[in-house]
Amino acid sequence: xxxxxxIQQIKNRLKDLADKSFSQNMFTxxxxxxxxxxxxxxxxENELHYAGCTFFGGFETAERRMLxxxxxxxxxxxxxxxxxxxxxxxxxxxxxxxxxxRDFLGALMNLGIDRRLLGDIRVLxxxxxxxxxxKIAEYICEHLDKVKHTSVKCCVTENVTKLQADEPxxxxxxxASSRIDAVISKVYNMSRGDCVEYFxxxxxxxxxxxxxxxxxxxxxxxxxxxxxxxxxxxxEELGETKKGKKNIAVAVFR
Numbered sequence: 736x737x738x739x740x741x742i743q744q745i746k747n748r749l750k751d752l753a754d755k756s757f758s759q760n761m762f763t764x765x766x767x768x769x770x771x772x773x774x775x776x777x778x779x780e781n782e783l784h785y786a787g788c789t790f791f792g793g794f795e796t797a798e799r800r801m802l803x804x805x806x807x808x809x810x811x812x813x814x815x816x817x818x819x820x821x822x823x824x825x826x827x828x829x830x831x832x833x834x835x836x837r838d839f840l841g842a843l844m845n846l847g848i849d850r851r852l853l854g855d856i857r858v859l860x861x862x863x864x865x866x867x868x869x870k871i872a873e874y875i876c877e878h879l880d881k882v883k884h885t886s887v888k889c890c891v892t893e894n895v896t897k898l899q900a901d902e903p904x905x906x907x908x909x910x911a912s913s914r915i916d917a918v919i920s921k922v923y924n925m926s927r928g929d930c931v932e933y934f935x936x937x938x939x940x941x942x943x944x945x946x947x948x949x950x951x952x953x954x955x956x957x958x959x960x961x962x963x964x965x966x967x968x969x970x971e972e973l974g975e976t977k978k979g980k981k982n983i984a985v986a987v988f989r
Contacts, residue, residue, distance in 0.1 A: 737835065742775060743773055744849070745775050746766070746775060746779060746867070747900060747934060749765070749776055749779065749802070750779075750782075752764070752765060752784065752786075752804050753783045753785070753786035753788075753800075753804045754768060754786075755804075756786045756787075756804035756805045757785055757786045757804075760809075760810055760907065761805065761810070762803055762805035762810070762813075762814040763803070763804045763805065764801055764802070764803050764806065764816065764882050765801055765802040766801065766849075766851035766852060766868065766962070767792070767799045767800065767801055767850075767851055767852065767853060767868070768799065768800060768801065768802060769798075770798060770940045770943065770945075770962065771851050771937070771945070773800065773943045773944075774777065774791070774939075774940065774945040776788075776802060777943065777944045778882075778910055780874055781805075784984050786804040786805065786806075787805055787806030787832055788802055788803065789802070789803045790803075790814045790943070791793055791803070791818070791970075792818070792854050792855060792866060793816075793818045793820060793854055793855065793866035794855075794866070794895060795989055796810055796958070796961060796966075796988070797854060797855045797866065798855055798966070799853070799854040799866075800854070800926065800943075801817075801818065801854075802817060804873045806900075809817055810882045816865055817865070817868055817869045817870065818826040818854065818867070818868065818869065818981050819867060819868075819869045819872045819875065819891050819896055820864055820865065820866050820871060820891065820892055820893070821864070821865045821866075821867060821872060821875055821890065821891055821892070821923075822862065822863075822864055822889065822890055822891075822892040822894075823862060823863045823864075823865060823879065823882065823887050823888075823889050823976060824861070824862040824863075824887060824888060825861055825862065825885050825887055825888075826885070826886045826887065826888055828861060830885075831859065831861040832882075832883045832884055832885045833891070834861055834863070834882055834883060834885060835858065835922050836856055836863075837859050838861045838883045839856050839865070839882055839884050840853075841857065841881065842879060842881065842883070844864070845874070846874075846875070846878055848871060848874075848875070848877060852867055852868045852870075852871045853865065853866075853868075854866035854867060854872075860942075861885070862933065863938040863945055864895060868949070872891055873942075874890055876889040876890060876891065902986075903967065903968060903986035903987055903988045903989070904986065904987050904988075905970070905983055905984060905985070905986050906922075906984070906986075906987055907919045907973065907982060907983070907984050908922070908982075908984075909921075909976060909980045909981065909982055909983075910980065910981050910983055910984060911980060911981070913950045913953050913972055913981060913983060914949070914951065914952060914953075915939070915941070915946065915948075915949060915950075915952070915953050915959065916930045916931060916934070916949040916950065916952050918953055918959070918969060918983065918985065919939070919959065919961055922967050922985060922987060923961065923964045923965075924941060930949065931949050933962070934940070934946065934947055935947040935962075936947075936965065937963060938962040939960070939961055939962075940959070940961075940962075941953075941958070941959055941961040942957055943955055945983070946959075954969070955969065955970065955971050956969070956970070957969050958969060965987070965988055965989070966988050967985045967987040967988040968982040968985065969985055969987060970983070970985055970986055971983070971984050
């Protein structure tokens with residue numbers, strides 16, 4: 736599909752859901768939106784402000800998120816996001832393969848599941864926590880029995896304490912400035928030239944919004960996502976070195 740047509744379809748879908756929420760006094764939900772789709776919303780945010788909106792992906796720092804249209808104060812009630820968490824773990828941990836995000840996602844795709852119904856997959860050692868739409872949870876629990884060569888079991892869980900304990904790693908780095916390209920280059924050990932290519936390809940996001948300005952100065956607590964590498968939170972500047980470089984603190988999600 737032509738990219739412009741695809742973008743227009745997403746815009747139309749968001750507008751339809753906002754209109755439905757506003758005119759029928761009800762909450763409406765998108766499926767899970769990737770970073771690029773979230774950026775499309777942010778670019779038309781002012782156009783849709785009348786409906787009210789909230790993003791959520793199952794946990795605070797989720798990358799793939801649903802958008803809910805509707806204002807609680809005007810509707811007089813609330814509806815929770817239709818998101819559940821499925822714990823996927825090996826039947827026998829001792830003999831399980833070392834499993835990656837790609838392994839878990841591939842197994843789910845092999846079941847013929849639409850990617851839009853799936854949120855983040857958090858992999859911890861040989862197990863994973865999958866956030867998905869509630870309407871597909873039973874199907875996944877019944878049919879996902881193998882990831883790579885490892886037999887697994889699935890169950891819906893509300894116990895996500897392991898995810899909450901999986902805190903990002905705080906690092907102190909020296910950079911020429913708090914420009915976003917300088918910080919990304921340092922965090923992911925890449926050249927500034929290579930870093931610029933990620934901006935040109937639309938693969939850098941700040942707070943869910945695509946960032947095309949590689950000279951942008953980062954602000955405290957902003958979350959930066961670089962597709963293919965991961966994300967980090969810019970915490971603060973800590974001062975200058977004797978050679979004029981900046982000491983900065985970041986929290987990197989490894």
